[in-house]
Amino acid sequence: MDAIDRQLINLLQEGLPICPAPFRDLATQLELSEAEVIERLKMLLADGTLTRFGPMYHAEQMGGALTLAALKVPTERFDAVTEIVNAFPEVAHNYQRTHELNMWFVLATETPEQVDVVIAAIQAQTGLKVYNMPKQREYFVNLKLDA
Amino acid sequence: MLDALDRQIIQLTQAGLPLCPEPYAEMAQQLGVDAETVMQRLRAMQTDGIIRRIGAVPNHYKLGYRYNGMTVWDVVDDQIDILGAKVGQLDFVSHCYHRPRHLPEWPYNLFAMVHSKTETGVQDQIDQIAAILGTYQRSHEVLYSTRILKKTGLRIEAR
Numbered sequence: 570m571d572a573i574d575r576q577l578i579n580l581l582q583e584g585l586p587i588c589p590a591p592f593r594d595l596a597t598q599l600e601l602s603e604a605e606v607i608e609r610l611k612m613l614l615a616d617g618t619l620t621r622f623g624p625m626y627h628a629e630q631m632g633g634a635l636t637l638a639a640l641k642v643p644t645e646r647f648d649a650v651t652e653i654v655n656a657f658p659e660v661a662h663n664y665q666r667t668h669e670l671n672m673w674f675v676l677a678t679e680t681p682e683q684v685d686v687v688i689a690a691i692q693a694q695t696g697l698k699v700y701n702m703p704k705q706r707e708y709f710v711n712l713k714l715d716a
Numbered sequence: 717m718l719d720a721l722d723r724q725i726i727q728l729t730q731a732g733l734p735l736c737p738e739p740y741a742e743m744a745q746q747l748g749v750d751a752e753t754v755m756q757r758l759r760a761m762q763t764d765g766i767i768r769r770i771g772a773v774p775n776h777y778k779l780g781y782r783y784n785g786m787t788v789w790d791v792v793d794d795q796i797d798i799l800g801a802k803v804g805q806l807d808f809v810s811h812c813y814h815r816p817r818h819l820p821e822w823p824y825n826l827f828a829m830v831h832s833k834t835e836t837g838v839q840d841q842i843d844q845i846a847a848i849l850g851t852y853q854r855s856h857e858v859l860y861s862t863r864i865l866k867k868t869g870l871r872i873e874a875r
Contacts, residue, residue, distance in 0.1 A: 570778075578779070584769030587755050587762070590737055591770075607735050613772075614732070620867045621773040623733035624758065626726060630765040631718060637815065637827075655866045663865035666786065668857065670822070672865070673786070700818050702827075706797065708812040709804030716779050 570618055570716075573599055577609055578716035581622065628677040634684050635661075635677050636703040639670040640695065647671070653694050659687045670700060718766070721749065725757055731868075733770060775864065781831045783838040787845060788824035789856040790817075796826060802848050803828050808841050823855060 576599055585591045592610075596603045613619045628635050642650045647665075654660055654674055663674040678684050688699045718726070724747055734742040740758070741751040761767040776784050791799055796814055803826070804812035811829040828845055832838035842858060 578772060578774055581772035582774070584771045585733070587740065587758050587770065589741065589751060589755075591739065592737060603737055607737065610772075611735055614735075616778075617775055618778040619772045620775050620864075621732055622735075622771070623729045623731070624726075624761070624770045625768040625773070626730070627765055627768055637813075651865050660866060662867050664861040665863040665865055666859040666861050668859045670859075673859070673861075674866070700822060702815040702818075704813040704815055706800065706814040708800040708814070709809060710811050716774065 570613070573601065574609060574613060574618070575716040577606065578613065578619070581610075581619075582716075628679070631679070633677065633679045634681040634703075635675060636684050636701055637673065637675055638688065638691075638702060639674075639700040640672040640691075640697050641669050642672050642695075642697065650695050650697065654691060657687055657691065659683065721747070721753075722757055722761065725754065725761075773867070775867075776831055777864075780833045783830075783832045783835060784861045785830045785832075785838055785842070786859045786861070787828045787830055787842055787856060788859065789826040789828070789845070789849060790823040790854045791826045791849060792852045792854075793825070795852045799849055799852060800826055803845055806841075806844060806848075808832070809845075824857065826853075 577595070580595055580598065586594060590603070592603050592606045596606045599606065610622060614622060640650065650672065651663070654672065655663055659676045659678050661675045661677040663672065665671060666673050676684055676687055678687060688701055692699050725743065728743055728746060733739045736742050738751070740754045744751040744754045747754065758767065758770070762769070800812055800814055803809060808830055809828045810831060811827070813827045814825060815827050817823055817825050830838060830841045832841060846853065846856070
């Protein structure tokens with residue numbers, strides 16, 4: 570990743586315009602060709618610097634729901650439980666964290682009722698208690714990080 | 717509400733936008749509509765907040781942010797909204813939420829995510845949050861992420 574990649578990532582975190590040739594504006598700003606911008610973007614996705622590039626959908630605005638939930642997973646079962654939890658399409662993110670509650674995942678469901686259904690299914694399949702922590706209030710969300 | 721075409725657009729892009737000079741025209745071709753229609757639908761979803769933005773999601777670690785901490789605080793209930801708003805305003809806090817406690821094992825009701833490239837940097841961030849909360853916080857912990865197990869974003873089923 571070089572200085573131009575960093576600039577590109579910062580610009581892309583602001584959002585791509587919705588116009589016929591959206592990469593052309595970025596190319597001008599970065600003094601690259603349109604093809605170079607697309608090539609760099611492909612590289613950043615291929616090497617995992619970017620985990621995703623595209624529309625960022627908001628489950629709650631679509632009539633669905635989001636929640637954060639945690640599990641206390643015994644170390645020797647961690648990989649097996651990861652596989653079970655990740656297999657649910659509703660699990661949007663999942664992180665291992667340094668705590669007795671060592672697995673933290675975000676559920677994004679199309680309807681509010683599905684949250685409880687998925688949590689019950691995860692409990693049934695893992696045999697572990699799911700600690701459900703839906704937000705009661707959001708104070709701030711800013712997903713941008715300086716590259 | 718979302719109609720069938722919106723849902724098709726969401727499904728087509730949930731893994732990502734096509735990487736080509738005219739991504740919306742490419743989508744339109746796959747959906748059998750014209751590019752203008754796709755762009756109108758995307759703009760409408762963005763206006764409605766269904767799409768936050770068409771953007772890039774970086775891997776924190778790859779950008780050098782090695783210390784990604786979920787700071788969790790047990791804050792006096794009747795002060796949490798005032799204090800949560802102040803913590804949320806800190807420029808290094810990416811998300812800040814009031815969430816339920818699970819007593820007795822989980823006493824924390826305020827969650828603030830912090831990101832830093834250095835250990836001293838993250839400690840300074842934690843100290844700044846602690847200073848804002850003052851005596852209204854009874855205890856806190858920091859849970860660092862050690863591994864991304866999954867990061868895909870929202871998925872919807874075909875209907």
